Amino acid sequence: MQTPRRINDPANSLAVVVAVVLSALLFLGQALFIVPAGKVAVVTTLGKVSGGSRLPGLNLKVPFIQSVYPFDVRTQVKPEEFATLTKDLQVIEATATVKYAVRPNEAGRIYRTIAGNDREIYPRIIQPSLLKALKSVFSQYELVTIATEWNDISALVERTVAEELDKFDYVEVRGLDLTGLQIAEEYRAAIEQKQIAEQQLLRAQTEVKIAEQEALRYDTLNRSLDDQVLYKLFLDKWDGQTEVVPALPGSNASTPPVIVGRRS
Structure with a gap:
């Protein structure tokens, strides 16, 4: 007759210890997570955002109940090719390169209301405001003004985009560059002629001012020579x-x- 295995058999004890250790490691692996530098994490409890953004480093969560969603808070650079109408109904094409960053303390609100990951932030938050600002600004100026005051208009677009995004307070605009302006060839000649005419007018005005100052100086000198x-x-x-x-x-x-x- 086979002898029954005793409960306190060393083999059984070792198996129990191994099982307990593995369970503890599994539990610990599920409870700990690391947020890399340059990112924050949103933690959800059964699908609901809980707490504030988790900062880079070692963090804890409840295993199997809480989930983690990382968001990149470093500066992102995104070029946007666009076409729009000017005040005199001329079509221009250019590239707007916007630099932005997610506000770390707003990651939870972004996840809850707009975007569940980094890829959705630009098309759902940045792009609509950028295109709206571009259309709003360029529709106020004629093509000749846009071509000759490109830097000033670029700065105006950046301010307008920042103001538009500040209404929602999700992201921070850190810069915007307008490059690659394309206009119809027949308008380039008109713009160049206007620039030449403005330079000639400025030179003539300068010469008149110099002559007026010289006349005033001689008149003052003559009246003072008693x-x-x-x-x-x-x-x-x-x-x-x-x-x-x-x-x-x-x-x-x-x-x-x-x-x-x-x-x-």
Whole structure:
């Protein structure tokens, strides 16, 4: 007859210990998670966002009940090719490169209301506001103005995009560049002619201002040259040897202004 295995058999005890250790490791692996640098994590409990954003480093969660969704908070660079109409109904094409970053403390609200991952942030948050700002700004200017004041308009677009996104407070705009402006060839010649005309007008205006300043300077000088001033100027320049003596200040108007004499 087979002898029954005793409950306190060492083999059974070892198996129990191994099972307990493996269960503990599995539980610990499910409870711990690491958030990499440059990211934050949103933790959900049974599908509902709980707590604030988890910062980079080692973090804890409840195994099998809580889930983790990472969000990148580093600066993202996204080029957007666009076409829009100007005030004079001309089509322009260009590229708007926007630089933005998710606000770390807003990751939970983004997950709850708009985007469940990083890939959805640009098309659902950035792109609509960017295209709206581009259309709004360029529709205020004629094509010639846009081409000649490109840098100023680029700065205006950046401010408009930032203001639009600040309404929702999800992301921070860190820069915007407009490049690759494309316009119809016939309008390039018109723009160049306008620039040449503006430069010629500016040069003419500058020359007029210089002439006016010179005339004012001479007029002021002429009005300030009375007898006493002339006499003082003469004395400042006189070498003491030349026999040229001006009339004294305050003398009769019929007296010659300059007396030329000879040494005896």
